[in-house]
Amino acid sequence: MSDILVKAVIGLIKAVVFVYDAVSFIPYYITFDPNSKLRQSRRQKAYPISDEDEPPWRSVDVPGGELTTTLFKECSTLDDLFVRAVRLYSSRDCLGTREVICEEDEKQPNGRVFKKVILGDYSWITYEQAYTRVTYFGSGLLAIGQKPRHNIVIFAETQAEWMIAAQACFKYNFPIVTLYATLGQDAIIHGVNETEVTHVITTKDLAPKFNGILKLMPKVTHLIVMTENTRLPQVKEKPDNVKVLSMKDVELKGAEPDNINSPITKPSRADIAVIMYTSGSTGLPKGVLISHGNLMSGMSGQCERIPNLGPPDIYIGYLPLAHVLELSAEISCISHGVCIGYSSPLTLTDTSSKIKKGGKGDVSVLHPTLMAAVPVILDRIYKGVWDKVNGGSVFARALFKFAYDYKKKQLENGYDTPILNKLIFSKLCNLLGGRVRLMLSGGAPLSNATQRFMNICFCCPVGQGYGLTETCGAGTVTEVTDLSLGRVGAPLICSEIRLHDWPEGNYTNNDTPFPRGEILIGGGNITMGYYKNKEKTEEDFVTIKGVRYFCTGDVGQFEEDGNLRIIDRKKDLVKLQHGEYVSLSKVETALKINPLIDQICLCADSNQLFTVAIVVPNHKNLLEFAKDLGLNGTDINQLIQNSDLLKQVQKKLAEFGVKSKLEKFEIPQKIKMVNDTWTPDTGLVTDAFKLKRRNIEEKYRSDITRMYS
Structure with missing residues (x-):
C-alpha cells in the first residue's frame, strides 16, 4: 500500500472517529464521568503536618491522624495474618505450581543448546492444605534442632515451597535469612557464617552450589532441599556431621504426634522475622533486620493503595522472594485471600526463553489480575511491542500510531476507548494473560514513556512504588486514579516523609516552586537497622521527635498536590x-x-x-x-x-x-x-x-x- 493511500485511509478513519466522538459524546460523558476522574486524579493527596523548617508530610487519608501499624486490628504478627486468612479462606486455592511435563534440549542456529520446557496446567493447594504443610514443616524443623529466635537461611528461587517454608518460620519464630539465588559461593559462605545459621533451606538446582563449601560453614548441621523425591542431590565434600534432608522428610517428621504437640514459642511484633540481605548495588550486601511489626506496618500502607484486593484476584509470583517488594506483595495477597500462581522470568510469557516454541507461558495459563514488575521488564515489553509494530506494514504502523495517540489523549482527558481496546489493544493485553487490572512497578525509576505505554496498550493502571529494604519496601505508591506520570505518589498511610536540606547539592525546603531535599521516611515500617553493623545503622537511621526515620540518599520534591517526585540521588550526583x-x-x-x-x-x-x-x-x-x-x-x-x-x-x-x-x-x-x-x-x-x-x-x-x- 502506497504512502498516499495509507494517508488517505488513515484520514478517512480520523474523519469517522471525529463523527463518532460527536455522536457518542453525551453517552460517553455520562458513562466515564471524566470530570470526576480528573478531580480524583488532581485531588490533594498529602500535606505538611507542622510549621517546622523541614516538616513531615503525611497522606490526607491517614485514619484518625495516626500512622497505621497493622493490616487488621486483631493481627499483630505475620503468623496472625496467615491464621486469619486460613480461617476465612480455608477451601480457596492458595498456592499454585505448573506441572513440568518434560524438558528438551533445543539447538540454536549459532550452535548453542538451550533447555526448553513443556509445562502443563497449574496444580493448587488450598489455604487449609498450605497451613497443614506450614505446621508440619515448622514442627519438623523444631524436631531436628532448629531453635526459636535462631536464624535460618532460605536460599532458593521463588516458588510455593519458599512461601511454605517462610510461613513455617514466621509461625515458629525462626528468623529467616534471605540470600539471592544468583549468589556465588563466596557470598553464600559470608551470609551463612555471619548469621551463624545451623539449618539451610535450598532447592535441588541450587544444592550443587554447596559442593566443597559446607566444610567452610562450621555451624551448619542440616541442608534441607525443596523436593519430595526420595533421591536427594549429592553434595560433594560434605562433612559427616551435616545431614541432607528433603522438605518432605522434615514435614513427615513434624507430623509425628510427639513433635506436632510440642510447645511453640510464638513471635511478638518486636521479634525479627527476616534478615534480608540487600542486593548490594554499592559495596558488600548488608543484612537488614526486619521485625514482624515492621512488615505489618509496611503492608498496611501498601494494601490501602490496592482497591478491592481479595478474591477473585490472582497474583503471579516470579520476582525474587529474597527481595522485599515480592515478599511483602505475596504476604499481602495471602492475607487477603488472593491465590498466587508461581512463575519465573524464563517461563513468564509465550516468548520467554525457556518456553518451547508453540507452548504457553505462565501468564497465558494463569490469567493473573495482579502482578509486580521491575522497570527493566516493562522496558523490554515496551521495546518488544514497538519493534513488532515498526516491523509491520506501513498501514499497520500508521493505524497503531493513530490508535495509540488517540487513546493517549482520551486517557489524559478522563475517558477510555472500549472499541479500540477490543479491536487493537486486546491482543497486547493477552501477552500478559488478558486480565491484569493493576500492575505495580518498583525497584528503580520507571520512564514516563514506558508507564504511559503500559496504561494504553495493556489497559491497566501502572502504579509506581517507592521504598527500600530498610523501609520494608513501603514509602509511597501512586493511586490508581492518578493520571500523571513520573511521580511515585504520596506517603502511604503507614509513613511520613521529611525532605532534609542538602545545601551541597543545592536542594532545600525553601526552593521554589516546590520544597526539595533528601528523602527521610519515618514510621513503624522503618526497620531495626543492619545486622552486626552498628556504625552503619547509626549513620543511616535517625529518630526525630519520637519517630524513627531512614535516610534514603534519594532527593525528592513534594509537588502541589502532595505527590512525591524523585529528582536525584546523592550517590549518583556528579559535579x-x-x-x-x-x-x-x-x-x-x-x-x-x-x-x-x-x-x-x-x-x-x-x-x-x-x-x-x-x-x-x-x-x-x-x-x-x-x-x-x-x-x-x-x-x-x-x-x-x-x-x-x-x-x-x-x-x-x-x-x-x-x-x-x-x-x-x-x-x-x-x-x-x-x-x-x-x-x-x-x-x-x-x-x-x-x-x-x-x-x-x-x-x-x-x-x-x-x-x-
Missing part, C-alpha cells in the same frame, strides 16, 4: 568540571528506552567536562540500523567496533536525549558499545537489575579512560 551537576540514574532512565539500547551505564568524572557511557546494544535493532547505513555483516563483535556505526549510534542517542529534555552536558559525548549481557550472575547488576556501578566501571575501566583521553 562536572564547570560546576554542572549530572544525575547518572536520571539520564540512564531517559536513554535506556531507546530501541538501540538494551542496557546503559553513564559515567562521569569531576575532572572532566562531559559524560561518557558504556552501552549494551540491542542486537536485532543494531543490525537493522547498520543495514540501513549500508554496513553489511551480522557479526556483532565486528559491528560494535565500527567507528562509523559508533558515530551514528552516538548521534541517535544525542537526538533522543534532546527529545527526552536532557541538558546537553547530561548527554554522553562518547560511548563504548560492548557485546555483553549484564545479569545478576555477572555481578554487574543486582537481582532487581539495578546497576552495580562500581563493578561496571571497574570492568570497563580501560574503555572509560580511553573515551576521556
